[in-house]
Amino acid sequence: MKPAAESKAHSRMPVQSPAGWGRMRKKIWQSRYMYVFVLPGFLYFIIYKYVPLLGSVIAFKEYSPFQGFMDSPWVGWAHFARIFDNAEVVQVLINTLVLSFLQIAFAFPVPILLAVMLNEVRHERFKKLIQSIVYLPHFLSWVVVIGIVTIFLRSDGLINGILQAWFGMEPILFLQIPALFKPLLVLEVIWKESGWGTIIFLAALAGVNPELYEAAVVDGASRLRRIWHITLPAIRSTVVILLILRLGTVLDNGFEQVFLMLNPYVMEVGNVLDTYVYYKGILQSDFSFATAVGLFKSVVGLILVIGANRLAKRFGEEGIY
Template structure:
């Protein structure tokens, strides 16, 4: 009888685990409160909207709502893969992102390593401010600057080319130059801002490693190659994995502002396609299927690249 009463009043394993978790939370409550705005952001703007994914499997009607719209299964996905524009959209999206991955991603690493070598603090801060500034300009301003500088009629670049005898170039209406133009824009706008994380990682390197390298006779270049790069390698790998996960996201605003009829064959990407059919034509279910396809591909790429990183001995994202 006593044993039964003791068993009924003693806490169960689940209760003990819950108590330990709650005790750990209260012990670090300041840190959890600090992270609360970020947690709420992801819950409200990332997880709750995932309920709308079911639109991709319906013939959604705003009048019938999510629960009453007819279920059609994979009809919209079949339409997407059978559409004659699908491979064009995939080609353009992948090409722009691969160019950014190859030419844009390494530049913040190189810039941060170069800035780390600058000993004059005032000059270093001035350079940082100059290369950070374009990040705070909107794509509308960036596109306006490009139109003013690169237009064939009144653009200053074409006027200079004409003055030196090269002749004018159709920068804005030449399909062969469009992908490169977007890549150069991204580099100019975001390369400086991308150095923030790498500079923070470099600042955390133990100075004794550089002292040991100097004692071994290593030059500044050797120190950068054998000390700095290995020390920030984990940060590079993590950012590369996250970048690969966004390989299907070009960025709607930049492409939309730079696109025109002459380059539409190489400029139309999934983001602009979703805007044109989803927002302007009201094909909500079909464009939700397009967005879900992009998200699934991004998730698969993150998982595969993370496993590949772990296979080579890196920490990865998770």
């Protein structure tokens, strides 16, 4: 009887399938305006993210613009071997990792602290004013930000003018001191992006039931206790997800900011993978090696995201998938 029942079920599937497709087409037609709004973003990722992946094949070739993608000779993993055989690449990789972990250690927590402090502000107008002020730097381009930093820190800039006028000190070449390069980059990221980063955390805190805070006040909990036991647990999953995504870009420091801050005095400590790929791929026309470095970055980022996601799930968090 069981095989007969299964055969009947299979015989009915072709009859139900057209109806299912009809319902799906009806739902798509009903939501057609939503799909129209989604279409530009979808096309953006297809054209600018997925189609260029086809060009990654030159990482395994000795690419020549005159021979093209198809006729350039295959070299296999030779360019990837150069990544670890080249002392310059190793130094660039160390610079990239150090800068990324400095940003994670010092820049990543700042939006969390800022969101917690803003959440404790009870005067709504003052709270919105502070939010607007800290959001504004995000909308400035890195060209403008680096220009402001240069005006302040150059030898005849504002800071050196104050040091010379008030303390009689000689000008300090802040932008040419290798030890200050990475701290300056981290401070720039904190100033520019911290306010914007609070949006997600404030959205997570908006879902906290106010009765929890009221009950804690009745029980005599101090403000710090309320933050520790109510506010921080409410955004813990959000923090974990953003940290996982941040680890995926640990080899991506942002080309524009670093490139604008580089000069010959800080090149040894400031040259990262993003700028190295530019120098090798564009200025020296070593397209295959530059592509191999970029592909290496993507693979490492993918591995870190998968590993961090599994680790988060092992500790009881949701993760990103």
